[in-house]
Structure formats: structure tokens, C-alpha cells
Amino acid sequence: MKAIRLLLGFVMVGTLLTSCYTEVIIEDEFIEESAFNTDQVLRSYDLWYVDINATRGNGEVPFLQRAFTISFVNGTVYANNNIVGIGKTGNGLGIDVGYYSTLRGTVEIDHDVDGLWLLDVFAVNGNTIELRDPRSNTSYFLNGYQANNFDYDFVFYDNINYLLQEYDAWEKVYTSEEGAINDFDDENYLQFLPSFFKSSVDAPGTPVSNLQWDFEGNYQVYDVENDEMLKTLTLAYDFMGNDYFELYVINDSTIELYHPDSGTVYEFRGRGYNEYLKSDKNSIDKKRQKTSNPIMKVKRSRKK
Template identity: 50%
Template structure:
């Protein structure tokens, strides 16, 4: 009997202890990263310049202020951006123009763009100088690579994106034609205009006289333009003006300064110089020559596809 009582007492104690025990389950939010390292603001300000790597970024819907920027910087609560290639490395002491402000909360970045509005990003550090900005509302992911101004290769960015430089002026006016070279039809063309790829082409030319107001220029011709590399010379490019009729024009393209280009026509030996008129400072997605064709950066592969599509359309029309 005593043994039975002892057994019952032990059983009751075990039941009491079991009933008092509650299993605590802690749910971990998979989207919240535990970070014992530097704060987001420290990460953003560790580098003076963040290059926006469009080719490495992804998403079907763009964030305009990032899509148009070559670089962004985060300085004391303000966002700076280099949206233009003309003056790159000099505008704003290399930082570009002030385009908005920002706040950080944990690893969340709230960006307030002066013209494009407010955007919230989840930020993930990919490496020591590489971060990803993820915009949950659109699914867009932007890869930013950090540099200091004194080590950032502004020239590399300029020449890798020189086709955008040609679009930064409303028109290019011919200011010089060399005495050397054969007489040819291009001698009569005094204005060029370069546009994002559109339905009928992406460049136009005019024979209007020098000094014509840009808004009054009559564009006689249009077609497709393409800029290609010259093997072995990074700073030398070729420009092809593929007119919407069988003849094309081929040039060696040299940039003289931030508003002057030189075109050497290979077939005739003639050199031309053009100066940009009507500088376009890109600040918002509706800037530029057409609200339906804003200056937004595209992947290199996409640009080539668009050019090939325009060429195919031209070839079909000429049949």
C-alpha cells in the first residue's frame, strides 16, 4: 500500500510539472535580417559613388530615378545622381545633381525623389562594395556598385554609354567641314538629332541653314543610328547612320569635349564637327524630347535588339 501511494505521488508531481510547461514557439520573419554589422546608413555612405549596374539589374517595371541614373550618392540625407554624361565627373564635384532625400530604418531605404515621388526599398548587401535595392511594389531589383570618386572611372562609364550622350542635346549643329575629302551629299546636312529607338527610327538630319532655332528645324531625313567599338582603342567609336533609304553613312566618332563631336567620314576622307544645342538635363521620367520616349537606361542587349528590329523593319519596307 505504501508503495502504491508513493507511485501515485510521483505520478501527480510529473503531471503537475507537465501541465505547467508551455512550449514557446518563436516565429522568425524570413524578410527581417539580423544584422550585427554596420547600419544601412553606414553602408550607403561608405562609398561616395554608387554605379547603377543596369545590365545586372532586373524587373519588368522600372523605378524612374534609378533607371535614368548612371550613379547615385547618399550624402547627409540627400540623394545625388549623375543622370547625364555631359559634364560627368565635374557636375556637382563628381556627385551630380541633388535629386531628393532619404531615410533609413534598419535595412529599409526610403527615398524621396523631388519629381518622381517616394520609393521604399529593401536593401541587401551582396559584397563589400555591392548592394541590391529591391522595390517590393514593382519587383524591381537594382544592383549598385560602390566606388570612391578618386578611383571611379568616369571615362569608362562615358564611353560605354556614349549613345546616351548623343541624346543629351536637342540637336547637333555642324560647325566645321574640312577642305580635305570628296564632295558628298552629307556635306549638305547641317543638323543631326539622336533619339531613343522609336517606331520610324532613332536619328534625324536636316539641311536647314546654320543658326536656325532648334524648334524651327525641319528634319529632312530619318533612320537608325548605331555606335560600335573599335577593337584595340576604347576611346574610339564608329557611328553608322542607317538612313531609311538604301544609302548609309559611316564615320569614326571622336568626342572633343562635353558638347562637341567630330565625325570622320571613312569613304570620302571628310571631317565634320558638330556642337550640341539645347542641352537636356534629365531629372524626371518625362524629360527629353518626347514624353512617350523618355531617356531611361536599358540593358545593352535590349538596345541591340531594338536596333536590329528597326533594321529589319527598314529592310522589309525596301522590298
């Protein structure tokens, strides 16, 4: 199986040529024809979702490491660098982050923050391309979508930890009448940091900057075997017990926590988040990392 460089003639917009793939690139198998074909492939989908967990190599292309999606439109590069607001900013494409031009099987990207990058372009299958940085031998794999069929639910669940952490706090906005009384009824705010969480019993409507955090501890998000649209969440309070929830994403600003032990449904809405902008130098280090949630073998308890 050999990787075939994206230089085949007459690539139609909206269609990617399928090729075989291997980690070993055979130089004399590259089919070099025109920069036009490479540009057609890059523009054949509105959005390219960066599958960060599929990345290969020990190097890094900073703007790809940072982006959830990237788009190529008539010489301009757009990116969605926040999971919050994805699909809403820039008609769904995100913010303008630089410019690009194509060579034979190569794209040259002049990024507003990260500078000039020359990346090789390969076809993996009908809707997946590989962008490879030859200097570090690092490859990113991008899955193509048209704007009208982009799978937002998949992106939210695939990046659930980033969604939880992008808001300064999550405020409880709904508690179901059904369900037994339990200690979590009193907690009105949650904050998720990379390695621990905080909880507050302050009254609804309290400004985030004035919140007093009453509890903290470790948390863990789990994937659920054979159920891509369900996550589970455990909150391990310091010096207290643990709470277990089923975690559902309503949209990019609202999550639902179902507490099986009491049968109570809670909704939380995000309050305050830091948007990554190309001119915000303090956000340059905000990058995605490979993640692998542990798998829990459970059946969903929440009755829809």
C-alpha cells in the same frame, strides 16, 4: 553562395565589405546589427553608378531607372539624371532629389517626385551594392566611385545612345582639310531620336527652332569587339545610300565622326537639351532602359 545583408559591424567609410551573392536570398543568413553600418556603406563612395543593364526583375524603381548616378550624403539623396552635365552639377553629385534614412540593412528613401521607397541593401563585392525593392523583387546594381576617379569616358560610351538623344541637334563645327570630297560635307546638323535620325544642310549658326530637316532615315550604334572606347555609327538615309562612321566622344557636348571612306574627320557640338529637374512633371517618364548594341568586328581606322 549567399547574399549577406549589409549589417556587419564596424564598416569603415570608403570600404565596402565583400560578400558572396546569389539570386536566392536566405532569410536566416541575414546578419542584422545596426542602421549605422548601412549608412556608412551608402556613404563610402561619393557616386554610385547605376548599371541599368544589370537590373534584375520585372518591376521598377522610377528614380533609379532615371538616374545615371545616385549619392547619399548626410540624409540627402542626389542624382545625375542627365548624361549631359554629369560631373558639373552639384559639385558632381547632381541635383537634390529627396531624403533618406537607414534601418537594419535597409534604406528608406523619400523621393521628391516618386514618394516613399523601402529598399534592401546588399554587398556584392568591394565596390558594388545591390538595392532591392522587395515589393516587386527587382534589383538594381550600383558601382561605387570617388568623385576624383569617376570614369566619365566609360559612362559616355556606355550610354552613347542617351548622349546622342539628349541634344535637340548636333551642329557641325569642324571639318578636316584632309579627306576626299563627299556628300556628307554638305550636312551641318544631325538630330537623333530613339528610332530614327534627321539631317539638315542649313547654314551654321541657324537657330535650332528654325532648322529645316532635309533628310532622315534609320541609324544604328555598334559596340566594337575588344575596344570599349570606340563606337561605330551607320546612317541609313531614306531613298539614298548609307554612311558609316567611327564615333568618338570628346566630352559631354562634343562628338567626333570619322568617315573612313573619305578619310574626313567631323566634329559636332550639341545644341539645346532638356535637363531633368525634380519639379519638371513632364520629364517623369524620361527613364533609362536596358540596351544592347550589336557588335561589329572591325579595327579602328582613325589615326590619332
